Amino acid sequence: MMERTKKLIAMNKEWQSFWHDKWEQGDIGFHKDEYHPALVNHGPGAIAHAAQRLHGTQQLRALFPLCGKSLDMKWLYNYFRQENIPATVVGVELSETAIASFKKEHCSFMDHSKSKSLALQLHVADFFKSSELFPTASEHFNFIFDRAALVALPSELRIPYVEQCRNIMRPGGVILLVTFDYGENTTLGPPFSIPKQQVESLYHFAQSIQHLERRVMPATSKKFTDEMITDIYEDDYLIIL
Numbered sequence: 001m002m003e004r005t006k007k008l009i010a011m012n013k014e015w016q017s018f019w020h021d022k023w024e025q026g027d028i029g030f031h032k033d034e035y036h037p038a039l040v041n042h043g044p045g046a047i048a049h050a051a052q053r054l055h056g057t058q059q060l061r062a063l064f065p066l067c068g069k070s071l072d073m074k075w076l077y078n079y080f081r082q083e084n085i086p087a088t089v090v091g092v093e094l095s096e097t098a099i100a101s102f103k104k105e106h107c108s109f110m111d112h113s114k115s116k117s118l119a120l121q122l123h124v125a126d127f128f129k130s131s132e133l134f135p136t137a138s139e140h141f142n143f144i145f146d147r148a149a150l151v152a153l154p155s156e157l158r159i160p161y162v163e164q165c166r167n168i169m170r171p172g173g174v175i176l177l178v179t180f181d182y183g184e185n186t187t188l189g190p191p192f193s194i195p196k197q198q199v200e201s202l203y204h205f206a207q208s209i210q211h212l213e214r215r216v217m218p219a220t221s222k223k224f225t226d227e228m229i230t231d232i233y234e235d236d237y238l239i240i241l
């Protein structure tokens with residue numbers, strides 16, 4: 001095995017135990033008890049783009065990589081139901097605790113989700129093994145919602161992450177990406193700062209990258225104020241592969 005690959009595997013393992021500890025300790029400040037504005041504001045448009053690119057009898061498949069117990073999965077499922085769009089919503093998450101907690105908290109919604117044309121599938125798995133998890137073209141995705149996934153990864157793991165996304169997307173697939181930008185500081189994450197230039201470089205192979213919206217939020221956490229960072233920008237991008 002090449003030295004670089006060995007190093008990345010070791011680094012991924014180290015980060016996995018970081019996230020397992022977070023879930024075990026209930027230290028999950030990243031989790032939001034509301035739907036994310038990027039999905040609510042731009043999800044329908046992004047889905048429409050993805051739907052236009054469906055071939056033949058293909059159905060929409062939407063992926064939440066590094067999904068935690070995000071309520072956004074529920075929002076998208078309900079959106080597909082309301083709009084009568086046959087689809088499968090898939091979440092991939094390392095932590096069993098996160099997935100068990102999602103199922104417990106959203107039991108009734110999960111019970112209602114047994115419809116023929118709609119499905120929700122949650123996988124407890126390492127996202128870096130996605131090509132093994134979704135090996136066939138029919139399992140590949142038209143849409144990815146990336147909130148707090150790319151920005152949760154250190155710089156060394158970002159290209160391998162983007163490669164995984166690329167490998168399991170259908171041609172013409174659409175990514176709705178949410179990033180944070182607080183300058184070039186690489187040591188304060190997660191969440192890491194990923195300015196526009198880096199998004200463009202990571203997704204250099206995309207057909208198009210459109211910046212959709214920027215929100216500003218006060219940086220309240222001590223690690224930011226210690227570095228004199230007062231504002232953090234949250235950016236939404238529409239990436240068409």
Ligand SMILES: C[S@@+](CC[C@H](N)C(=O)[O-])C[C@H]1O[C@@H](n2cnc3c(N)ncnc32)[C@H](O)[C@@H]1O
Nearest residue numbers: 019030066067068070093094126127147148152
């Ligand atoms: C910052 S949290 C974001 C969770 C979710 N996207 C949200 O918006 O609430 C990052 C999540 O990625 C998960 N994670 C980290 N590395 C992973 C990996 N290699 N495969 C799958 N999940 C991973 C962590 O357990 C954690 O739940």
